[in-house]
Structures are given as C-alpha cells and as structure tokens.
Amino acid sequence: MTKTDPETAANRPPSRRAPAGAAVLREDVTDAIRAAVFEELAAVGFARMSIEGIARRAGVGKTAVYRRWKSKLSLVLDLVSAFAEQGLPVPHTGSLYGDIRALLAVASLALRHPIASQVIPDLLVESVRHPEIADAIKAALLDGQQGVAAVVVREAVERGELPPGADPDRALDLIVGPLYWRLVVVKGALPKGYLDDLAKSAVAALKATG
Structure with missing residues (x-):
C-alpha cells in the first residue's frame, strides 16, 4: 500500500489532481524530515543513509523529501x-x-x-x-x-x-x-x-x- 503524501493530500481537490509543484510545503513536515535525518545519521551513518529510510522515520512519503531536497547529500549539507x-x-x-x-x-x-x-x-x-x-x-x-x-x-x-x-x-x-x-x-x-x-x-x- 502506497503511503499518502500529507502535503499532497492536504492540497489536492477531491475531484481532480493538483498540478505538479502546487503543494504547499508544510513546516511541520519539514521539521519531521530534519529530525529524521539526525536519527538516521546517528543510526546508520551517511553512507548507508537513504531517502527511503528518512521518509520512513519521518512518517512521510519519499516525494515529501524530494520536494525539498534533491538528494541526501543536499539535505545533509543544508542541515550542516x-x-x-x-x-x-x-x-x-x-x-x-x-x-x-x-x-x-x-x-x-x-x-x-x-x-x-x-x-x-x-x-x-x-x-x-x-x-x-x-x-x-x-x-x-x-x-x-x-x-x-x-x-x-x-x-x-x-x-x-x-x-x-x-x-x-x-x-x-x-x-x-x-x-x-x-x-x-x-x-x-x-x-x-x-x-x-x-x-x-x-x-x-x-x-x-x-
């Protein structure tokens, strides 16, 4: 079962799909992702860290992560x-x-x-x-x-x-x-x-x- 993206779900009209890039970036989701990065780095290190693992810890879909950062490297560089x-x-x-x-x-x-x-x-x-x-x-x-x-x-x-x-x-x-x-x-x-x-x-x- 595919996990629902909370941002997409919150911003999509019930009758039609929102155009790409239309979702509003929720600050609480961003904070959850950043917290998940710390936990993932501490648990497995940068080399083994993955966008999938970060998304799973944050309780969001991978799309929510990629909407903010293009890769795990850019995500970590932003936090540092x-x-x-x-x-x-x-x-x-x-x-x-x-x-x-x-x-x-x-x-x-x-x-x-x-x-x-x-x-x-x-x-x-x-x-x-x-x-x-x-x-x-x-x-x-x-x-x-x-x-x-x-x-x-x-x-x-x-x-x-x-x-x-x-x-x-x-x-x-x-x-x-x-x-x-x-x-x-x-x-x-x-x-x-x-x-x-x-x-x-x-x-x-x-x-x-x-």
Missing part, C-alpha cells in the same frame, strides 16, 4: 549549513579571560549537540569522497568561529592584554581545540573546574606566544 549559521556569539566581558571563558561555556554546549557529537565525525570521513561536505563542515566548524576569535583578540590587543599581531587562528586552536578533543573525539565528561582551567591556560599561552 543551518547549524553553522547559529555560530558562536561574540562575547564582550571586558577581559580576555572573561571572553574566552564565555566562549568555552557556549562551545561546550554546542559540541554536545547531535550534529557535533554524532553527525560531524561521520561526515568528516565522508568528506574525503565529497568535497561539498568538506566545505560545509569547514563553514560549520571554522569560518564563523574565526570571526569570533578575531574580535576577541582585537579587543584584547586594544586593552593591552595581548601584543599587536596576536594570531586569532592560534587563539581559536587554544580555545576550542582541547574542548573538541575532549567532548567529540574522546567523549569524556568534563571534570569540575575544567572550563575555568582551560580558559586560564589559553590566556597564559596567548600571552606567552603573542
């Missing part, structure tokens, strides 16, 4: 890009330590998100075969954060906490790198006071290296 757009907020605490500690607090939450903890590690493997995935992950993990790090370093230089020419890329490595390793790669719990100590270490390293 949406995650990247959320980004990290630029802190303005008035001190280098305060800014770094604030970034670590937000980053620790972001790295526990299913995209970071389950989806991105799998996509990093697939990025070797799909340059589009590599570009999307770069945007999600690097581009936005580089802008935030640049602001933090610039303001620290203006306050005299760092010397002119301090490297924002090094700052980003020192701030987020250890946290990513701990939460995403090792998947270990953060000891009490870990973020405080990590912030102090990053400040000390930046001041030492300039």
Whole structure:
C-alpha cells in the first residue's frame, strides 16, 4: 500500500489532481524530515543513509523529501549549513579571560549537540569522497568561529592584554581545540573546574606566544 503524501493530500481537490509543484510545503513536515535525518545519521551513518529510510522515520512519503531536497547529500549539507549559521556569539566581558571563558561555556554546549557529537565525525570521513561536505563542515566548524576569535583578540590587543599581531587562528586552536578533543573525539565528561582551567591556560599561552 502506497503511503499518502500529507502535503499532497492536504492540497489536492477531491475531484481532480493538483498540478505538479502546487503543494504547499508544510513546516511541520519539514521539521519531521530534519529530525529524521539526525536519527538516521546517528543510526546508520551517511553512507548507508537513504531517502527511503528518512521518509520512513519521518512518517512521510519519499516525494515529501524530494520536494525539498534533491538528494541526501543536499539535505545533509543544508542541515550542516543551518547549524553553522547559529555560530558562536561574540562575547564582550571586558577581559580576555572573561571572553574566552564565555566562549568555552557556549562551545561546550554546542559540541554536545547531535550534529557535533554524532553527525560531524561521520561526515568528516565522508568528506574525503565529497568535497561539498568538506566545505560545509569547514563553514560549520571554522569560518564563523574565526570571526569570533578575531574580535576577541582585537579587543584584547586594544586593552593591552595581548601584543599587536596576536594570531586569532592560534587563539581559536587554544580555545576550542582541547574542548573538541575532549567532548567529540574522546567523549569524556568534563571534570569540575575544567572550563575555568582551560580558559586560564589559553590566556597564559596567548600571552606567552603573542
């Protein structure tokens, strides 16, 4: 028995078939598909993920998925890009330590998100075969954060906490790198006071290296 497409059913007059492309894209269906993608990626990974499996988890027909995305690759890239757009907020605490500690607090939450903890590690493997995935992950993990790090370093230089020419890329490595390793790669719990100590270490390293 063929599953009824909820969008087509909701928009088709009883006496005749609606023309192609006439269905309204329901937001609740879109949300259900996106949630299903996360579940499917976590369960089987990108390589084994299929539009059929996504549709089945979402409780919709394949047409509802294809109406929004042309392939599973475009679907995943859209989700990763949406995650990247959320980004990290630029802190303005008035001190280098305060800014770094604030970034670590937000980053620790972001790295526990299913995209970071389950989806991105799998996509990093697939990025070797799909340059589009590599570009999307770069945007999600690097581009936005580089802008935030640049602001933090610039303001620290203006306050005299760092010397002119301090490297924002090094700052980003020192701030987020250890946290990513701990939460995403090792998947270990953060000891009490870990973020405080990590912030102090990053400040000390930046001041030492300039």
